[in-house]
Amino acid sequence: xxxxxxxxxxxxxxxxxxxxxxxxxxxxxxxxxxxxxxxxxxxxxxxxxxxxxxxxxxxxxxxxxxxxxxxxxxxxxxxxxxxxxxxxxxxxxxxxxxxxxxxxxxxxxxxxxxxxxxxxxxxxxxxx
Numbered sequence: 293x294x295x296x297x298x299x300x301x302x303x304x305x306x307x308x309x310x311x312x313x314x315x316x317x318x319x320x321x322x323x324x325x326x327x328x329x330x331x332x333x334x335x336x337x338x339x340x341x342x343x344x345x346x347x348x349x350x351x352x353x354x355x356x357x358x359x360x361x362x363x364x365x366x367x368x369x370x371x372x373x374x375x376x377x378x379x380x381x382x383x384x385x386x387x388x389x390x391x392x393x394x395x396x397x398x399x400x401x402x403x404x405x406x407x408x409x410x411x412x413x414x415x416x417x418x419x420x
Contacts, residue, residue, distance in 0.1 A: 295343025303330045303347055305363050330367050337371065344370070349377035357388050361395070 304312050309328030317324050326332040330347075337345055347367070349360045357378060364374035378388055 296341060298337070298342050298345040301333055301345040301347050302328075302350070303333045304328045305359075306331075330372060334371060345372055347372055347374045349375065351377040351379040351382075354379040354382035354384075357382060357384070361392070365395075 303309070303326075306329050313324050313328040326336055333345060333347070337343075347364075349364065351357060351360055357376075361376050364376045368374055376392060378385055382388060
């Protein structure tokens with residue numbers, strides 16, 4: 293039997309995690325279990341016997357697409373399957389979805405609350 297797969301994880305580039313985790317802890321009123329880095333996620337996966345994790349990015353601004361995509365490509369491995377993220381107000385949303393498809397990125401994280409029906413429909417149309 294294959295190892296377990298965690299289908300919803302989050303991490304940040306190291307230089308972002310340093311500030312993002314304390315901010316999220318404060319805003320959420322809860323202490324993070326890990327420090328927000330891929331290294332910490334991999335160590336946690338090892339301890340829990342997790343073979344692979346899906347890492348869901350969060351684009352909080354439209355201009356986050358390119359850095360998230362570059363980072364996703366850099367961290368992709370047999371153990372980490374990143375789902376890059378699109379911001380629903382990205383003026384190049386459809387172009388970026390097509391770029392993900394051309395780059396053979398299989399899935400994309402879209403905030404269903406923020407994206408609305410039109411954003412979800414566009415994402416689903418390009419993925420199938």
